[in-house]
Amino acid sequence: MIATTTAARIAHDEATAAAFAELSKWTGYRNGLVKGLHRDLGHQPTVRYGSTYRQSVEDTLAEAEAFVARDEATLDRAKGEAMTYHRLNDTLALWAKYGAKVEELTLALAALDAEYTGWTRAFLVTNSNGHVHSSMNCSTCNRNGKATTFAWVTDFSDHDEAQIVAAAGWRACTVCYPTAPVVGMTAKAAKAALPSTIKNDGSIKA
Numbered sequence: 001m002i003a004t005t006t007a008a009r010i011a012h013d014e015a016t017a018a019a020f021a022e023l024s025k026w027t028g029y030r031n032g033l034v035k036g037l038h039r040d041l042g043h044q045p046t047v048r049y050g051s052t053y054r055q056s057v058e059d060t061l062a063e064a065e066a067f068v069a070r071d072e073a074t075l076d077r078a079k080g081e082a083m084t085y086h087r088l089n090d091t092l093a094l095w096a097k098y099g100a101k102v103e104e105l106t107l108a109l110a111a112l113d114a115e116y117t118g119w120t121r122a123f124l125v126t127n128s129n130g131h132v133h134s135s136m137n138c139s140t141c142n143r144n145g146k147a148t149t150f151a152w153v154t155d156f157s158d159h160d161e162a163q164i165v166a167a168a169g170w171r172a173c174t175v176c177y178p179t180a181p182v183v184g185m186t187a188k189a190a191k192a193a194l195p196s197t198i199k200n201d202g203s204i205k206a
């Protein structure tokens with residue numbers, strides 16, 4: 001259903017933010033599985049104790065699948081292949097299970113996105129000095145090849161610049177909201193200006 005009121009738009013964005021968080025959780029679990037596959041297949045990280053590998057995720061999965069496709073009778077138990085075989089099987093089963101979750105959430109997000117008609121949204125950078133931005137693509141974020149971590153501030157969905165600047169004060173990004181004050185607010189005043197869901201360290205209250 002297309003949301004036409006601010007309350008409905010906030011609810012829509014809350015659902016989107018929740019699906020977004022779930023998706024990154026399950027994607028994270030999958031990344032953890034890949035790490036296990038590298039280890040079980042005897043891959044060496046490119047740097048000692050590092051976490052990057054020469055083998056791509058696709059190649060690693062293909063190698064694991066080829067391993068478990070082997071006839072169990074031909075496994076070299078002395079080399080620990082039977083153990084590897086079972087570990088890889090377990091990991092691949094989890095990979096498929098988590099993948100179904102990722103797919104389900106991706107579809108849910110696509111459905112929500114299809115009903116998004118472009119109302120304003122706000123995102124808070126989750127660090128102690130975090131600012132509120134109108135999108136996750138703000139030019140002041142994601143610098144030096146590092147992805148910025150954002151929290152959705154759904155309280156601010158479908159609110160205009162004046163409303164956001166009034167509520168967020170210096171925390172409103174001056175690129176996203178040109179009328180935002182740069183400085184001139186004490187920490188106490190800034191804290192008082194924050195909406196109830198944002199704590200002063202930039203995190204969001206549950």
Ligand SMILES: [Zn+2]
Pocket residue numbers: 132133134135138139140173174175176177
């Ligand atoms: Zn910004």
